[in-house]
Amino acid sequence: DAGVIQSPRHEVTEMGQEVTLRCKPISGHNSLFWYRQTMMRGLELLIYFNNNVPIDDSGMPEDRFSAKMPNASFSTLKIQPSEPRDSAVYFCASSSGKGGLQPQHFGDGTRLSIL
């Protein structure tokens, strides 16, 4: 079975550029989560969707960050403009989302470096 697929795996770009991270959740899963992982702050939840609708975006650090889920099989996380402090590993996860009963399945992440 295909797991959660994230692209790209690595992204290196210059400060000020727009960055778009992509995620394809597991088919049939109705909840999708975006996380950021850094040495300093650990694993932080940025935003999560249920049935393609954003439920909680309180973890999104600034207006420079935006996330969309146009359909059940695709989501994007965009940073515009990017800054060096955005460098991190970004993970996408999906679950069947029955009130926390089902575990989350993670992608392999996108390692983002902003120069």
Next chain:
Amino acid sequence: AQSVTQLDSQVPVFEEAPVELRCNYSSSVSVYLFWYVQYPNQGLQLLLKYLSGSTLVKGINGFEAEFNKSQTSFHLRKPSVHISDTAEYFCAVSDRGSQGNLIFGKGTKLSVKP
């Protein structure tokens, strides 16, 4: 609000020794509890979960965890570790009434030495 505390950021052990990774949580509501493992350059994988019933939960790779409600703990144990268990381990909690969003601890790096 919920929180998860993993008391040890790093745990070095020798191969075939037992290990315990500690996790405490705080929550004003009933919760589900999870342990995830992260190998280098990979995403997190579920090791085990506690939803209800028996407080001793068995997971993959010989790991187990015990839910202790009075101590609000969910410690992870393995009686004999292998080199391949070297990874970072995350404890997480989910509010039973939530949409399934997890609150993670800071992680514990387990380093198994020969």
